[in-house]
Amino acid sequence: MKFGLFYELSVPRPWTRESERTVYDNALEQVKLADELGFDQVWAVEHHFLEEYSHCPAPELFLTACAMVTRQIRVGHGIIVCVPEFNHPIKIAERTAVLDILSGGRLDVGTGRSATWTELAGFNANPDDTKKSWDEFVRCLPKMWTSEQYAYQGEFWSMPSRTILPKVYQRPHPPLWVAVTSPGTELDAADRGMGSLGLTFGGFAEQEKKIAEYRRRIQLCTPVGEFVNDQVSTVNFLYCHEDDEVGRSRGRGMANTFNYLATQLTSVREAFPARSYPSLGLLPQLRRQATGPEANEQAGEGLCLGGPARIVNALKRWEAVGVDRVNFLLNTAEAIPQADVLESLRLFAREVMPAFAESKSPAGSSH
Amino acid sequence: MPIFGELAAESVAARLPTLPSFDAPAWTLPGAEILQLAFEVGERTRALLPRAMHPAIPAYATWVVACYPESPVGPFVLAQLRLMGRAGAHPRGYVLAAYASTPDAVRGLREGWGFPAALGSVALRRYHDRVVASVARDGERILEAALVGPEPISGADVQYIHSVVLARVEDAGRPSLTLVQIDPHYTFHRAERGRPSVSTFDRGAWHAEGLDLLHPIAASLCACDTDLPQIRFIMDPETPVVRGTRRIR
Numbered sequence: 001m002k003f004g005l006f007y008e009l010s011v012p013r014p015w016t017r018e019s020e021r022t023v024y025d026n027a028l029e030q031v032k033l034a035d036e037l038g039f040d041q042v043w044a045v046e047h048h049f050l051e052e053y054s055h056c057p058a059p060e061l062f063l064t065a066c067a068m069v070t071r072q073i074r075v076g077h078g079i080i081v082c083v084p085e086f087n088h089p090i091k092i093a094e095r096t097a098v099l100d101i102l103s104g105g106r107l108d109v110g111t112g113r114s115a116t117w118t119e120l121a122g123f124n125a126n127p128d129d130t131k132k133s134w135d136e137f138v139r140c141l142p143k144m145w146t147s148e149q150y151a152y153q154g155e156f157w158s159m160p161s162r163t164i165l166p167k168v169y170q171r172p173h174p175p176l177w178v179a180v181t182s183p184g185t186e187l188d189a190a191d192r193g194m195g196s197l198g199l200t201f202g203g204f205a206e207q208e209k210k211i212a213e214y215r216r217r218i219q220l221c222t223p224v225g226e227f228v229n230d231q232v233s234t235v236n237f238l239y240c241h242e243d244d245e246v247g248r249s250r251g252r253g254m255a256n257t258f259n260y261l262a263t264q265l266t267s268v269r270e271a272f273p274a275r276s277y278p279s280l281g282l283l284p285q286l287r288r289q290a291t292g293p294e295a296n297e298q299a300g301e302g303l304c305l306g307g308p309a310r311i312v313n314a315l316k317r318w319e320a321v322g323v324d325r326v327n328f329l330l331n332t333a334e335a336i337p338q339a340d341v342l343e344s345l346r347l348f349a350r351e352v353m354p355a356f357a358e359s360k361s362p363a364g365s366s367h
Numbered sequence: 368m369p370i371f372g373e374l375a376a377e378s379v380a381a382r383l384p385t386l387p388s389f390d391a392p393a394w395t396l397p398g399a400e401i402l403q404l405a406f407e408v409g410e411r412t413r414a415l416l417p418r419a420m421h422p423a424i425p426a427y428a429t430w431v432v433a434c435y436p437e438s439p440v441g442p443f444v445l446a447q448l449r450l451m452g453r454a455g456a457h458p459r460g461y462v463l464a465a466y467a468s469t470p471d472a473v474r475g476l477r478e479g480w481g482f483p484a485a486l487g488s489v490a491l492r493r494y495h496d497r498v499v500a501s502v503a504r505d506g507e508r509i510l511e512a513a514l515v516g517p518e519p520i521s522g523a524d525v526q527y528i529h530s531v532v533l534a535r536v537e538d539a540g541r542p543s544l545t546l547v548q549i550d551p552h553y554t555f556h557r558a559e560r561g562r563p564s565v566s567t568f569d570r571g572a573w574h575a576e577g578l579d580l581l582h583p584i585a586a587s588l589c590a591c592d593t594d595l596p597q598i599r600f601i602m603d604p605e606t607p608v609v610r611g612t613r614r615i616r
Contacts, residue, residue: 117425121425269524270528274560
């Protein structure tokens with residue numbers, strides 16, 4: 001099992017130029033330390049207009065900064081919103097290639113389509129079309145990275161033949177992932193030979209079932225890229241403390257803050273009835289997991305909050321259900337002081353990571 | 368911490384209904400037809416939202432116009448304007464004003480759940496290319512709105528957000544104000560979606576001063592069986608909901 005970091009970059013009110021900068025500076029310090037400690041990946045989301053919850057509209061810039069202060073850790077550009085009103089496919093191909101070059105071939109690319117009315121309406125995008133435009137984008141992107149000349153005529157975008165430059169540093173190209181929130185999206189990932197980048201916490205049984213179906217389906221895939229990325233990644237909170245009760249209590253406070261901020265946003269389905277968003281999306285799922293009947297089970301078993309032994313147990317269970325990678329949210333709205341976040345990372349590296357050093361290689365493999 | 372509403376509940380107390388108890392029996396409402404229109408609205412609407420709640424991001428409002436052919440008080444039509452927000456972590460629509468088409472419905476809704484309902488002429492009419500809701504008070508039209516270009520969708524695609532109303536109550540012998548959660552159940556039989564359109568909107572009649580319709584979101588029309596269940600939760604309008612909620616049953 002491999003471990004990574006996952007950044008929303010939430011900034012609590014009142015917003016000042018210093019508070020925004022502090023959040024970014026703290027995150028960079030965490031990433032630098034995580035690189036030294038042996039964490040494998042750092043992911044940063046693309047979100048727009050999500051007040052307090054996420055002030056990360058330009059993850060490629062943040063990740064470039066991450067790449068410049070680290071040596072080994074991979075940088076996950078995700079989730080790139082594959083909706084033409086947000087991102088032109090040519091620009092996606094170009095900027096990811098530059099990031100791959102600058103990071104020395106450490107780029108992973110996550111793709112998605114946004115789950116909030118807050119964002120989609122902000123860009124005047126039609127929620128009915130996002131799944132289709134995402135599909136079109138992810139089929140184009142590997143070819144734009146690897147073809148000498150590229151031309152395309154599609155429903156959502158078109159271009160005459162051009163040489164898209166530069167080309168990616170990795171060969172054949174960076175691993176591709178799909179952000180999975182809506183039920184069934186993991187199957188969309190499998191059918192296209194893309195990694196499943198889970199963004200909900202879910203219960204063990206639910207995840208096990210999804211992963212089993214993902215593994216079955218990906219055997220039959222027609223990959224959009226030149227190789228199959230059959231890894232399963234999930235997201236989790238992390239606050240590791242020598243005192244289990246302190247770790248649980250402070251960590252729970254951080255997790256609750258995250259969930260509370262998430263639920264203030266307007267999911268697509270809340271405002272806009274649409275077949276293309278069959279689930280309540282990320283935000284209500286987080287709310288239910290925070291306050292619903294399964295919240296206690298989550299807190300006790302699934303979340304990585306507490307002492308090292310508890311966190312090892314939680315991760316062993318995730319490993320047993322087939323998860324290859326876990327990406328951690330370390331903080332929200334600076335609820336935990338930076339020094340404590342850094343100490344949590346050190347403790348995790350010292351006492352949790354060794355428990356997975358001898359475990360089998362991830363079930364999935366990107367190459 | 369997210370921003371809060373700015374409405375001092377006492378400032379609107381005079382026009383609020385009085386709830387004699389929290390024990391009104393549930394109403395079963397089969398065969399309902401519900402039109403909902405959603406619009407993004409301006410941030411000035413924060414002044415209309417109780418201080419216990421958070422505004423939605425972005426701020427938006429919904430008109431809900433429902434035709435109930437069967438109820439314990441007979442057939443009636445109800446129109447509500449709701450400012451959407453959050454009660455803690457839960458999406459909720461705060462009812463700014465409501466108009467019901469019969470005196471029995473007005474009385475039942477005010478005394479049973481604390482709906483700020485008044486008597487009005489409320490109608491829902493279907494045309495070949497739209498479904499039109501109109502509301503009049505004392506002969507004056509105060510709302511003309513429509514779902515334009517209806518297209519069939521699945522009822523499973525529709526999510527109705529529960530409401531909260533502000534009402535006067537007798538709590539332990541003392542008069543006070545409370546937010547009441549109204550959380551109907553729905554069994555959908557048919558659903559359509561279209562564009563929302565509003566041609567007449569009398570802000571004063573809807574207690575919606577400063578509510579500007581900035582951006583249309585969507586309109587839906589659903590045939591469903593629904594209800595008005597017994598009150599389950601009440602909330603202090605001046606205290607953040609996470610601390611000020613009381614379970615009734």
